[in-house]
Amino acid sequence: MSEDGPEKRGSVRRAARRLTPAGAEMRDEVVAEEVAVALVYNGISHAVMMATPCDIEDFARGFTLTEHIVERPSEIFDIEAEPAGRGIEVRLRIAGQRMAALRQRRRTLAGRTGCGLCGVDSLDAALRPVPATRSTVPVSRTAIARAMAALPPEQRINRDNGATHAAGWATLDGTLVAVREDVGRHNALDKLAGALARRDLEGADGFVVVTSRCSYEMVQKAAAIDAAAIAAVSAPTSLAIETAEQAGLALVAFVRGDRLTVYAHGERIEP
Numbered sequence: 001m002s003e004d005g006p007e008k009r010g011s012v013r014r015a016a017r018r019l020t021p022a023g024a025e026m027r028d029e030v031v032a033e034e035v036a037v038a039l040v041y042n043g044i045s046h047a048v049m050m051a052t053p054c055d056i057e058d059f060a061r062g063f064t065l066t067e068h069i070v071e072r073p074s075e076i077f078d079i080e081a082e083p084a085g086r087g088i089e090v091r092l093r094i095a096g097q098r099m100a101a102l103r104q105r106r107r108t109l110a111g112r113t114g115c116g117l118c119g120v121d122s123l124d125a126a127l128r129p130v131p132a133t134r135s136t137v138p139v140s141r142t143a144i145a146r147a148m149a150a151l152p153p154e155q156r157i158n159r160d161n162g163a164t165h166a167a168g169w170a171t172l173d174g175t176l177v178a179v180r181e182d183v184g185r186h187n188a189l190d191k192l193a194g195a196l197a198r199r200d201l202e203g204a205d206g207f208v209v210v211t212s213r214c215s216y217e218m219v220q221k222a223a224a225i226d227a228a229a230i231a232a233v234s235a236p237t238s239l240a241i242e243t244a245e246q247a248g249l250a251l252v253a254f255v256r257g258d259r260l261t262v263y264a265h266g267e268r269i270e271p
Contacts, residue, residue, distance in 0.1 A: 009033055010054040010157035010164070010181065032163035032183050036087035039063065042099045043091075046106075052164060052182040053088055054157065055191045056081045059182070060090040062194030066221040068131075070098045073197040130220045132248045135228040137172060137205045139250060140270040141260060144231045146174030147209045148255045154179040155211070166211045167192040169201070172228075176209075177201065185212035189221045196225060207231060207250075214240045214253055223247040229268065231255050236263050 016029040037051045039060055046069075051059060057079050064070055075095040081088055094102075147170035158164040158181060167188040168179040178199070180191035189210065196202055207229040208222045214232035216239040222230040223243075229250035236244075236253045244251035244264035251264035262269050 010052050011160045030160045032157070032161040034183050038084065038087060038089045040089060040091045041069065041094055041102060044099075044103075046102065048087075049184075049187065051184060051187045052157065054182075055180055055195070056088055056090060058180060058191045058194030058198065059187060060092055060194065061197055062190035062192065062221075064092060064094070065197060066190055066193050066224040068224070069102055070094055073202065127216075130223050130243050130247045132246070133223040133228070134226045135205060136248070136268075137228050138268050138270050139172060139207050139229045140174075141258075143170065143172060143174035144207070144209070144229070144252060144255060144260060144269075145258050146170075147176055147207070148231060148233065150174070150176045151179065151209055151211060155181060157181045158211075164188070168209045169196055169206050169227075170209055171204070171206050177206070185210060185215075186217050186221065188212075189218060193221060193225045202226070209255070213237070214251060216240050216243050219243045219247060219249060219251065223249050229265075231260070 010033060011030050012033045013028050014031050016027050018025045018027050033053055034050055035053045036048050038048045039046050060079055061076060064076060070076055075098050076092060078093040081090045151166055151168050154176060155166045164181040164183050165185040165188045166179055166181045168176045169192055170176050178192060178195045180188050180195055182188040182191060205228060208227045209231045211233050213234040214230060214236040219230060219240045229252060231252040233255055236251055241251060241263045250268040252260050252262050252269060254261045
């Protein structure tokens with residue numbers, strides 16, 4: 001893609017009127033860009049997500065993996081992202097058996113009442129069992145603190161617009177090796193998953209750090225990429241805690257400086 005194509009964007013300028021006790025001032029503000037991204041598998045449209053239009057191919061690859069549309073990166077044969085109207089269309093070509101399973105899933109869900117959760121068509125599908133992470137290594141409190149402290153300087157888009165979340169992958173010593181941003185916290189984690197798959201870092205021991213609260217979906221996606229832990233700057237939900245326990249994933253939240261709170265698999269977090 002060209003330098004000004006969908007892979008390179010993230011912020012746009014918009015006119016704004018600032019009001020202060022001294023009066024009104026017209027300003028040129030930088031804001032986060034948000035567009036519709038359509039994911040099309042083997043010619044069939046599957047989902048439309050609202051996302052920040054950067055690292056779109058990583059997003060598509062990661063979403064396809066964390067939603068278990070495919071089970072391995074090698075089952076994604078091709079990805080093409082192109083502007084389409086006011087959004088972006090991403091065309092993916094995946095293995096035939098995975099496409100057959102996706103078609104069956106769509107037929108099974110057809111006609112059911114939608115639950116409104118990220119395009120999932122039924123409550124059963126939304127709360128499907130989460131496969132366990134394959135990582136059982138311990139993670140130290142020091143490594144988590146180090147990784148979280150290193151995350152803000154890597155938030156290039158947020159530095160411009162103040163509106164995007166970030167997800168980072170850290171090695172067991174707390175070194176960040178990949179960071180992705182998006183207005184949606186789930187999207188940022190999907191982009192990170194895609195970046196890891198593209199760089200053949202899947203299966204490497206490490207953990208996820210995020211600049212948001214920790215929901216069920218965040219735990220599900222972290223487990224899908226075999227993270228040892230997910231560490232969030234803000235609070236977890238009750239379902240996130242329950243899911244982390246079931247998935248064998250250590251869940252850490254309220255990571256602030258050298259303090260943190262462990263909610264699931266505390267035996268895996270070293271003091």
